[in-house]
Each structure stands twice: as structure tokens, then as C-alpha cells.
Amino acid sequence: MLERFRAWEPLDIEEVFDDLDAAIGSQPPPVATAVALLGRLRRHLKQLSDITVADDSFPPSAEMTRLVERGVPLLEEPTPAGYRQAVGLARRLAFVTADLIEVLIEARYIKEIE
Structure with missing residues (x-):
């Protein structure tokens, strides 16, 4: 259990939104940063998925569950060689x-940027 707390990193909501903008904003990510962006997006989705299912006394909604399940194959997909x-x-x-972040904010699982 202690090991789990040592590995825990707080959710940096601003970093999540910056990376979302880099991936789906008006400009594609630069070639030099695309692989690093993939790693960060995977980390964000994994962390948000963990938040979604972390507390048995607050079970996720059907929409949350659907989004977590939609993310699983993306998390497991190998990093493509081509840009x-x-x-x-x-x-x-x-x-x-x-x-997922929108649903979690609406359900008050996480706070939005103030």
C-alpha cells in the first residue's frame, strides 16, 4: 500500500489541458514532441481512469465507465513509428x-481550473 502512495502524482489539470490543446488544437504537434505528447496523454488518461474507479463508495456513472473502457485499447496500443x-x-x-475530464468535472470528482 505504501508503495502505491509513493508512486502517486497529483493531477495537474493545467498540464492536461495544455496537452489536449497540443493534440487537438488548431496546429498539429511538432514532430520532435509527438512521442513525448503520446506518453503524457497516456499518463493523463490512466490517471483520470484511476480517479474514476478509485472509490467504491462513489461508483462511476455509465458514461464514465464507457469512457474508461473506450480508453483501454488506446492505452495498450503501441506507439506508431510514423508521425x-x-x-x-x-x-x-x-x-x-x-x-472523461469533462464528465469528472461535472460529477465533481475533480475541480476545474479556476
């Missing part, structure tokens, strides 16, 4: 992450 495929995966991760 366009990497950007495509980043965008798919970003859309699921954006939808």
Missing part, C-alpha cells in the same frame, strides 16, 4: 481524455 499515425493516436487519446 501521422502518432498524431492520430494522440488525437484519439485526447478526445477520450477530454470527454
